Amino acid sequence: MDNSVMAGHPYGVQPEGNLLTTIDRKAIGQAQAGLGLLALLPHELLLDILSRLDPRSLACVAQTSRSLYAFAHAPDLWKAFVIRACPHGFQFRGSWKETYTHNVLGLAIRHIPLLCPHVYSDALYATASAPFSSPCKSTFNTLAKLPALTESWSPPTLFDQDLMAVLGETLRPDYRWLLVGPPGSGTNFHVDPNYTAAWNTVVIGRKLWLLFPPDILPPGVAISEDGCRVLQADNVTAWFEEYYEQLHEDSDLSMHAVETICQPGETVFIPAGWWHLVLNLEVTVAVTQNYVSEANLPASLDFLASGIPAYMNHAGPPDLHTRFRTALQQQQPHILTQCPKRAKTSLWSQWNAPLPNVNNSPEIGSTASHAPQKDCDSTKDTPTPQGTFSFSFAS
Ligand SMILES: O=C(O)CCC(=O)C(=O)O
Secondary structure, three states, rough: OHHHHHHOOOOEEEOOOOHHOOOHHHHHHHHHHHOOHHHHHHHHHHHHHOOOOOHHHHHHHHHOOHHHHHHHHHHHHHHHHHHHHHHOOOOOOHHHHHHHHHHHHOOOOOOOOOOOOOOHHHHHHHHHHHHHHOOOOOOOOOOOHHHHOOOOOOOOOHHHOHHHOOOOEEHHHEEEEEEEOOOOOEEEEEEOOOEEEEEEEEEEEOEEEEOOOOOOOOOEEEEOOOOOOEEEOHHHHHHHHHHHHHHHHHHHHOOOEEEEEOOOOOEEEEEEEEEEEEEEEEOEEEEEEEEEEOOOOOHHHHHHHHOOOOOOOOOOOOOOOHHHHHHHHHOOOOHHHHHHOOOOOOHHHHHHHHOOOOOOOOOOOOOOOOOOOOOOOOOOOOOOOEEEEEEEEOO
């Protein structure tokens, strides 16, 4: 594996877990003091507040203390300025701050990061432990939709059954994306929403895939006690640093893993319910589509009706189950007639199957009680592509 995609934080910021092993308590106090009263805020909120400043004010905030310097240099803040100021393109200069200075201010000034070793922040660490040169980090569907692209390709013939099409483009949940990301970007472990299967074709670049069957929790992944959230390393590169070697040393575990590198023109099939993680090894462009076919329809309907297992995301309106069933009944009644009443492997049995403990233990096979809970809030984790632009096609 290319180690260049494993770089640490450019400003020396550390993940919060490192606080537990830090002996220099005085330095920690100083870092807290550097934030002043802002130390009371969750770091995500602090970043959100900073994102409302203009570039000049943000640059002033960065002068006030080393801690605020680290926060005011969060790459996403400067990326947003660049994208707003340069709608027609820009030259990336190794960091978003320098890209801004170069492209917007026209100044050829090198940005040399000040080290902030006593700043402990998962929010900062997560956005930048992918290589400093990451051009972007974005979540699914936040960027402009691209209607023109919908005409330019169609699914591989093997995957052309798409039963959710009965809902029509406006009602169905988002289902196809263009993914663009630099080396080191990717998507951490998740199971696709609504018990959909997916295919993913690389157009440019290379993607490393790791897949695990539904009943095997990948190493470094745990389910929160309420069953709603997937707990894991903050980003894909952090997962690789911690667990990739460990996976290969554990033959019991690695025998369950499917690992492959996908190159231009190649397609990966992700069966419904399977855990998967993706690391872009190069600048990568890919298209992907999630679908329900007759093969996963029973399990998908089970999931939509029960919302269990809850860590598997539900996407779409709360009454999707009724809408989907009704539309199928009206447009393709024979499919429902042929569809077994329940999935062969019920999702309930998957839920009750032994899974590793909730404490992020990578041990497979130890039992944990995952009593079904239906009252999880709707803010549970969604798959988080990191450093990857992803565009939803118009619906
Ligand atoms: O290509 C990627 O980065 C990941 C895609 C993926 O996992 C998904 O669409 O569910």
